[in-house]
Amino acid sequence: MFKQWEGFKGGTWQEGIDVxxxxxKNYKSYEGDASFLEDKTEKTSKVWxxxxxxxxxxxxxxxxxxATDRVSGIDNYDAGYIDRDNEVIVGLQTDAPLKRIVNPFGGLRMVQSSLKEYGYELDKNIEEYFPKYRKTHNEGVFDGYTREIRAARSAGLLTGLPDAYGRGRIIGDYRRVALYGIDYLIEEKKKDLDNLNGDMLDELIRKREEVSTQIRALGEVKSMAAKYGIDIxxxxxxxxxxxxxxxxxYLAGIKENNGAATSFGRTSTFLDVYIERDLEAGLITEKEAQEIVDQLIIKLRLVRHLRTPxxxxxxxGDPTWVTESIGGxxxxxxxxxxxxxxxYLHTLINLGTSAEPNLTVLWSDxxxxxxxxxxxxISIKTDSIQYENDEVMRPVYGDDYAIACCVSAMKVGKQMQFFGARANIAKSLLYxxxxxxxxxxGIKVVPGIPKLTDEEVLDxxxxxxxxxxxxxxxxKVYVDTMNIIHFMHDKYAYEASQMALHDTAVERLMAFGIAGLSVAIDSLSAIKYAKVKPIRNEAGIAIDFEVEGDFPKxxxxxxxxxxxxVALVTKFSNELKKHPLYRDAKHTLSAxxxxxxxxxxxxxxxxxxxxxxxxPLAPGANPMHGRDINGALASLNSVAKIPYNEICQDGVxxxxxxxxxxxGKDEHxxxxxxVAILDGYFTQGAHHLNVNVLNRxxxxxxxENPDKYPTLTIRVSGYAxxxxxxxKEQQLEVISRTFHQSI
Structure with missing residues (x-):
């Protein structure tokens, strides 16, 4: 037993990795109010x-x-500080705050495009020698793409694919570093490597290579921390x-990778165990406990990646999805x-409202x-929190899961996700x-679809x-695309430090997505309940529609x-499941x-x-702007019907x-x-809700006056x-959304 564990209650966590x-065994559930909370300290004020x-x-x-003179890596940068004398928690992605990293492993052209957008140039040696000696994820993907995939991608049927940027949505169990220390984690991975025996065929060879890479990555994490004078x-x-x-x-992961979503996990209750032990021993005060949290959150607010236009x-909005899952x-x-x-929520008061980290409350009545x-x-004051239904996720994932990105649940350290962007099902209907x-x-993208050109009114x-x-x-095309992307990502842009903080026998989820749900629903409804006459051009393509009569929306x-x-998402989910996935991943789907x-x-x-x-299409599973005219509850009730379990299990x-x-008339x-709205919505089995309380x-x-609102934060689709x-275009779309005037 480690001496650092003194004062903790024992359990299986002492016999192997089990956070x-x-x-x-050790946390203390709290049912009291917020009256114990403290303001930020002078140190925090100066750093912030x-x-x-x-x-x-x-x-x-x-x-x-x-940092144009070097490429991404766990230990490739000197130590950096905001205000060294006052920082309680240290560590930056590079050697200076908000200085971004060049990550060419996903694709060199993407790096060049990003740098050009902001007036920077890549170091000439990197530009010359990197492509000579290192194939990128992007190059590998396009070598694998078929004509069908290229056509679907070019048309915008499949888009936003992680074939030109890091896939993200991988949550390392960063708590393991605190609980066990790096040396113990390395020893456990070495045991796993010794047990990877059998016929040396491709999958077993790959597992051995990956675990060996993870072991080296853990050593680099320790070396990186040592630059700050800290022994982990x-x-x-x-x-x-x-x-x-x-x-x-966590910092190792965001130095090494530029994944689209770099979630933090589920850390607040874990850290509370340490804080309570220190408070009881008189080692810290409540103000110092809040200082630790505030300064940790400051670091998370500074996460950045270099992105293309x-x-x-x-x-x-330059999101990083540093998602922290709270409660449950x-x-x-x-x-x-x-x-x-x-x-954690109080940081929105002490430090002011912020889009990151993406604070996510796992709600239950x-x-x-x-x-x-x-x-x-806090929601009413800041518009910075999202809510997800613990009652629908806990039966699937247990009680130690976290949210990756926006709405995607996975067991921390036990599961990882292959992110898959989304298919445009509104466009699919036009096909x-x-x-x-x-x-x-005007080109054929989907073969074998009968023409309906002789239909005056759509049947x-x-x-x-x-x-x-x-x-x-x-x-079928979507599954093929994802299998290629993630094969190549594992090969050319493997997330060694993050995967080192997973069980070696990790379960994989493949997260497909859909866009245009409400447009597809309302279009089908119009065709079914009204008269829809297509107006076709000389090539027979419907370029407009005349609608006679009303239809349910x-x-x-x-x-x-x-x-x-409901029928639409069920159909698409079932079709995806007909096709096998890379590394035996499990199909999931999001709106x-x-x-x-x-x-x-x-x-x-x-x-x-x-x-x-x-x-614009409506975001996520939202009704189309201005069509949900029967009040807030009716709108919420409709979305709550979209099924989560086994259908849209990547999130709604x-x-x-x-x-x-x-x-209401007053704050109370x-x-x-x-609270009543959230309870009512989630008890119907709904999955997710962003909450904005503000006027259009x-x-x-x-x-019109951005300088008046430098930190105005709003929730959009799955993030703040x-x-x-x-x-300007995105702002106008947000402004055009429904702002409910009544419950």
Whole structure:
């Protein structure tokens, strides 16, 4: 037993790696209120003032700096500080705050494009020699792509694919660094390597190579921490060390990789165990406990990656998805809320509102009432929290899972995810109407789809039959695409430090996605319940539609429309599952778009629901803007019908905006009503909710006068964003969304 474990209750966690058991044996559930919370310390104020000034400067300039003289790596940078005398938690991605990393392993052209956008040039030696001696993920993927995949990608049927950027959505169990120390983790990986025996064929050889790479990566993490004068070879001795150790584990991942989502995991309850031990021993005060948390969060607010203009169009606002999952219930019925759950949320008060880290509350109606009310209070004040339904995820993933990116659950250290962007199912419907021909390019993308050119009024049954065929084809091409991408990512851009903090026998999930759900639902509803006449050009392609009569619209708690959505996602999920996946991954599906709904809309022609060519799709599983006219609850009820378990098990994203006065006359009433809305929504089996409590006019004013709102934060599709970082086009789309005036 390590001396650093003195004072902890023993369990199986002492016999092998088992962080969950450590938490269950040692944490103290908290049912009290927020009255114990403390303001930030003077040290934190000084560090945050310097960091904040840099963030404001970055918003104006677009970027602060780039380390163009070297490439990404765990231990490739000198130590860097914000304010060395006052930093309690140390460590930056490079040698200076907000200085970005060059990662050419995903693709050198992407690096060059990103640097050009911001007026930088890559070191000439890297530019000359890297492509000579190192093949990239992007090159490998395009070597593997078929004509069918290239056609679907070019048309925008499949887009946002992680074939030109890091896939992300891998959550290392960074808590292991604090609990066990690097040396123990290396010894455990060496044991795993010794046990990888048998016939030396491709999969076993690959596993041995990967574990060997992981062992070296752990050594580099230790070396990186040593540059800051900190020894992480042994377990953390106190709360400050625990926060520092797990942060170094995370920092290694974001130095090595530029994944689209670099989630933090589920750390608040884990750290609370250390904080409570130190508080009881009189080693720290509550103010010092908050200082540790505040300074850890400052570091997470400074995570940055170098991105291309095309990437920013997909994922607006420079997000990093440093997602921290807070709260939830244990499988034993005991709340996992601790005082540290409050401390993490309190950083939004001490440090001000922020898009990152992506604070995510795992909601249950069984959570302590005081915590639920505090969450609602912070949501109303900051618009910075998202909520996900612990009651639908816990039966699938247990009580030690975390959210990757926006809505994707996985068991921490036990599962990893192959991120898969999304397919445009609104565009797919147009292919069903146009015989598989792209409505914008005029080229055939999907073969074998009968033409409907002799139809004056679209026949629902014929369109639906064609649509099913299109989805069958898209599912096959989509699976092929993902298998190629992740084969090549493992080969050319392997996340060694993050995978070193997983069990060697890791389970893999492959996360497919859809965009345009509400447009597809309303279009099918129009064809079924109204008269839809296609207006075709000389090539027979429907370029517009005349709609006679009304039709039920998704978002109004009308089963006629909502059931079409349930059938649609069920069909597509089932089609995906017909095709085998790389490394025996499990199929999952999400209704999630990030801000790419704007870009997807540009690539989608006029649809039968009344949306015009080029106009944005609705985000995630949201109803189309302005069509959910029966109030907030009716809109929420519709989204709650989209099935999570075994269908959209990668997540169902819903962004909910309501004006403050609609929630109540005073703060007490607003808090209670928001808690009631969340309880009611999630008890129906709904999965996810972004909450914005603000007026449309505030956003209009912020768009016109950005200097007045330097840190205005809003929730979009699965994440929060600094509003001023969005493009004008993305801002206008957010402003056009439904702001509910009544419950």
């Amino acid at each position: 969950r058991n450590f938490i269950q 003032a310097k960091a904040y000034d840099l963030i404001v400067e970055e918003v104006k300039k677009g970027i602060i700096d780039v 070879s042994k377990p953390a001795e106190n709360a400050k060390e625990a926060a520092q150790h797990l942060y170094f584990g 095309e990437y920013n169009e997909l994922f607006g 219930m244990g499988i034993n019925g005991k709340s996992l809320v601790t005082k540290n759950s409050f401390r 069984k959570l302590p009432e005081n915590f639920k009310k505090y969450c609602a209070e 069903a109407i146009n015989g598989g021909v792209d409505e914008l390019k 629902f049954d014929k369109v639906k039959a064609n649509y099913d065929k299109v989805m069958e084809y898209v599912a 998704y978002g109004n708690d009308d089963d006629r429309a909502d059931d079409l959505g 999630l778009t990030i801000t790419s709904n704007v870009m997807y809309g540009k690539k989608t022609g006029t649809t039968p629901d009344g949306r015009k060519k080029g106009e 994203s819903n962004t909910f905006s309501i004006v403050p006065d609609a929630l 009433q607003k808090v209670n009503n928001l 006019q505030t956003l209009i004013d912020a768009m 964003v600094n509003f001023s970082r969005l493009s």
